[in-house]
Amino acid sequence: MRIGELAALLGVSTRTVRYYHHQGVLPEPPRLANGYREYGMRDAVALARVRRLVELGLSLDEARDVIAEDRSRELPEILAEIDADLAAQEREIHLRRARLAEVLARAEDGTLGPDDTASPDLVAFLRVVDVPASTSAAWDRDLLVLVDSMSAAPDRERTLTMLDALAADPAAAEHGQEFYRRLDELADAEPGDPRVAPLAESLADYSVEHVLHDLRPGPGWDPQQLEPFLEGLAPAQAEVVRHATRLIAARLNDPKMQST
Structure with a gap:
């Protein structure tokens, strides 16, 4: 042609x-x-x-x-890779449409107004942890706003209570800024970078001990649901979040933790 x-x-x-x-x-x-x-x-x-x-x-x-x-490379190998990429895009679109359906349902039943934005408590928390030069912090803010807008009322209240406590804790804000700094340093790194695993483990340890200790993910909770939110991160940064999420889920579902 x-x-x-x-x-x-x-x-x-x-x-x-x-x-x-x-x-x-x-x-x-x-x-x-x-x-x-x-x-x-x-x-x-x-x-x-x-x-x-x-x-x-x-x-x-x-x-x-x-x-x-x-x-x-052989053409069939390249085509198979393209097919896998399209399949991943299809899964992401299904997840996004599912989230949109939840927001649409709230808009239709009157629990989400056309001028609504993130709740005041969440906005206050985001101001506390704001690191203007950090692309990682900006990504995290976007994720928190979306989670807040789509959470059921009881879950949102629990989340906001947690965020309020974090916002009042200077040590937590300092720890968050340090995490963003280390995550930003991985902007040009590959997923196999030796800094990925230690940072993920540090984040998981802190989150379980200081932030998510009262949370118990339900049996239907799937860390894969986080994937669409990782598009804005560099490969190594996304791998930190994936690894940390897997560690957090495993520890929160550990029977020893649930008995404490």
Whole structure:
């Protein structure tokens, strides 16, 4: 197929395809005897991969490295990876729609007004733990606001009581800021970075001992539900949260803890 057909297939302009060629991100096929360039299935897959990597926030330099590695891989392997990515996106969309359905139900039954925002207690807590330069803190604030807006009334009251106690504790605020600082340091790290596990364990230890000690996750609670909230974090940062969440769930469900 010609460049126009390739562009139309992926929903981009021919100018975009040529730009990726110019930047060295997308391999450019050689011209045929008739002067045209002929694009095949591997070119279409490569363009789809570039578009997805850009959506995920990778720079063109980073995308170039991924596409270069793809050249040494078999096409079925790349397609299987794309399929897994689409399956993950599908799960995330289902989770988001489920959350949206809860918010919509509250809006329809009158418990959530059009001008409502996070509860005053939560806003006060967020001001206390605010670290303006921290992208990790900004992510955490977004997560807390969403959790607050979607919690059932009894759970929200319990959460706000916990947050109020934390806001009144200078040591807790100091610990939170230190956690954000260490998490921000992992912005350019890989998930296997040696700093990931110690930070996750430290967060889990502190959370169980000082924050979540009265919480008992129900049998249907699934740490996987956190995944859509990790999109804004770097790979190593997301792995810290995943690891800490698994540790917290295991410890809170430990019969020895429940008997104390």
